[in-house]
Amino acid sequence: MSVAKQLAYRLNLLLGRFQSLIILLLLYFLWTEVSRSTGQFAGLTSTELVSYILLVHLLRPVVFGSLSAGVADEINQGIFSTYLIKPMSHFWFCYWRELGERTVLFGAATIEVLIIAFLIKPTMPLTVAGWGLVLFFISLLIAHFLYVLLSYCIHLLAFWSREATGLRFLYYWLVEFSSGAYFPLHIVAPAALLLLKILPFNLMLYTPVMLFLGKVPADTLLSIILSQFGWLAVAVILTAVIWKRGLRRYSGEGI
Amino acid sequence: MKYLRVWKQLTNCAFSTYASNRIESATFLAAKLMRFGFLGLMIISLFRFTATFAGYTRYEALLFFLTFNLVDVLSQALFRGIYLFARDVNRGNFDFALTKPVSPLFLSLLRLTDILDIIFLIPIIGLLLYVITQLAIPITVAMMLRFIFFLAVGFIISVSIHILSAVMTLWTLESDNVIWFYRRATVVGAFPPEILAPGWQLFFTFVLPIILMMSFPAKALLGILTPPQTFTALAVAAFFFGGSLLLWRASLKHYSSASS
Numbered sequence: 001m002s003v004a005k006q007l008a009y010r011l012n013l014l015l016g017r018f019q020s021l022i023i024l025l026l027l028y029f030l031w032t033e034v035s036r037s038t039g040q041f042a043g044l045t046s047t048e049l050v051s052y053i054l055l056v057h058l059l060r061p062v063v064f065g066s067l068s069a070g071v072a073d074e075i076n077q078g079i080f081s082t083y084l085i086k087p088m089s090h091f092w093f094c095y096w097r098e099l100g101e102r103t104v105l106f107g108a109a110t111i112e113v114l115i116i117a118f119l120i121k122p123t124m125p126l127t128v129a130g131w132g133l134v135l136f137f138i139s140l141l142i143a144h145f146l147y148v149l150l151s152y153c154i155h156l157l158a159f160w161s162r163e164a165t166g167l168r169f170l171y172y173w174l175v176e177f178s179s180g181a182y183f184p185l186h187i188v189a190p191a192a193l194l195l196l197k198i199l200p201f202n203l204m205l206y207t208p209v210m211l212f213l214g215k216v217p218a219d220t221l222l223s224i225i226l227s228q229f230g231w232l233a234v235a236v237i238l239t240a241v242i243w244k245r246g247l248r249r250y251s252g253e254g255i
Numbered sequence: 256m257k258y259l260r261v262w263k264q265l266t267n268c269a270f271s272t273y274a275s276n277r278i279e280s281a282t283f284l285a286a287k288l289m290r291f292g293f294l295g296l297m298i299i300s301l302f303r304f305t306a307t308f309a310g311y312t313r314y315e316a317l318l319f320f321l322t323f324n325l326v327d328v329l330s331q332a333l334f335r336g337i338y339l340f341a342r343d344v345n346r347g348n349f350d351f352a353l354t355k356p357v358s359p360l361f362l363s364l365l366r367l368t369d370i371l372d373i374i375f376l377i378p379i380i381g382l383l384l385y386v387i388t389q390l391a392i393p394i395t396v397a398m399m400l401r402f403i404f405f406l407a408v409g410f411i412i413s414v415s416i417h418i419l420s421a422v423m424t425l426w427t428l429e430s431d432n433v434i435w436f437y438r439r440a441t442v443v444g445a446f447p448p449e450i451l452a453p454g455w456q457l458f459f460t461f462v463l464p465i466i467l468m469m470s471f472p473a474k475a476l477l478g479i480l481t482p483p484q485t486f487t488a489l490a491v492a493a494f495f496f497g498g499s500l501l502l503w504r505a506s507l508k509h510y511s512s513a514s515s
Contacts, residue, residue, distance in 0.1 A: 026443055
């Protein structure tokens with residue numbers, strides 16, 4: 001149904017993809033420009049920089065989603081009540097519903113990356129292999145669920161306040177930038193990098209992509225994956241607590 | 256004067272809305288500041304590894320970034336109403352705009368003043384003035400006047416694009432993404448246009464004139480805008496503004512009020 005919904009509004013889908021494509025092109029030109037004279041920038045070669053932005057573009061729909069039907073809106077409008085009488089977990093219902101949208105967007109992103117790759121013919125450095133590749137996929141899977149859980153938590157805050165849209169907007173931009181979707185995080189000053197590393201969002205895109213590029217020192221691999229598992233556990237507990245407490249406050253207002 | 260009074264009243268209403276949703280307003284403002292801060296951080300960070308960016312110094316690159324923010328935020332502050340236009344049309348609320356004794360275009364564009372963006376303009380203008388004082392070249396009154404003139408040209412183009420977005424909504428009924436597409440694309444204006452390939456520079460100058468709107472004022476201030484570029488800017492602005500008004504009129508005739 002989510003796929004059908006995406007394809008029903010074709011102009012919106014097309015314009016949405018054009019938005020992403022423009023950002024991709026802009027980032028491509030930006031990182032090509034900064035590495036033009038020396039062939040490298042901030043420890044990454046031109047090829048690695050291009051690979052970084054293409055991978056980010058490809059992995060965006062895998063990691064980031066929109067919880068398309070708007071859980072917070074459903075809570076505020078009372079539509080949420082209908083889920084309480086259904087014999088299924090609300091979280092998993094939202095998850096599978098969103099997966100349809102993600103599938104369409106991932107398909108579109110793949111085509112876009114192939115077109116760009118055809119035009120610019122980058123050499124994708126596949127420096128990871130064997131266990132490195134396995135770690136990359138594990139890291140990506142954790143990043144995916146970490147985003148889903150934290151995003152779900154933000155939506156559930158609607159149990160406490162009708163004014164949750166601003167918070168979601170704030171969360172959106174925080175994740176966009178501190179996940180490394182716009183720039184490799186290590187280009188910022190050490191103090192800012194420390195702050196970004198404390199937050200869990202760097203584990204969503206920056207970490208998997210750097211793993212794929214083979215830019216993570218071997219001695220830190222284990223600690224990074226453990227850190228991802230740690231944050232995932234925190235997100236699971238947080239979701240359970242917010243869900244339980246939120247349900248107690250829910251009054252079905254708006255039915 | 257009548258339109259000014261209407262706008263003042265609409266702004267008062269918007270202020271009441273923002274004041275009554277204080278948490279929402281605070282978090283939205285924080286999000287805007289965060290987006291601004293992160294993009295600024297990204298540009299400043301580039302200069303940790305390079306002395307120039309597309310041939311521009313750090314303060315010149317920041318001038319492009321802040322000019323982009325000024326045009327972008329000012330447009331959003333005034334024309335936030337257009338973001339609600341698709342919903343109004345789909346729900347039939349646009350019919351009410353047609354029955355009022357003011358221009359429906361005026362009402363659709365200016366029905367919601369974004370108070371948060373008005374507040375946001377204060378730090379942007381402050382930082383812009385600071386960056387201008389840090390430029391290596393001496394800034395004269397004539398250069399400042401040229402800067403303001405091209406800001407006005409950019410603003411006219413911005414108005415036109417907002418009108419064209421409304422036109423698209425009237426024709427397609429599913430185009431709330433048109434304005435979001437424009438919003439996302441404007442980020443191109445945050446960086447010096449020279450980073451783009453020549454073909455894309457042409458695209459963002461003539462087809463979707465973001466470079467004209469957001470980069471030309473900065474270039475005018477830096478004194479690197481040629482006379483042909485100046486005439487081009489004026490011609491494109493006139494074409495977009497005239498064209499958008501004509502299309503708006505044609506769209507109103509096409510509007511069937513089917514949703515109401």
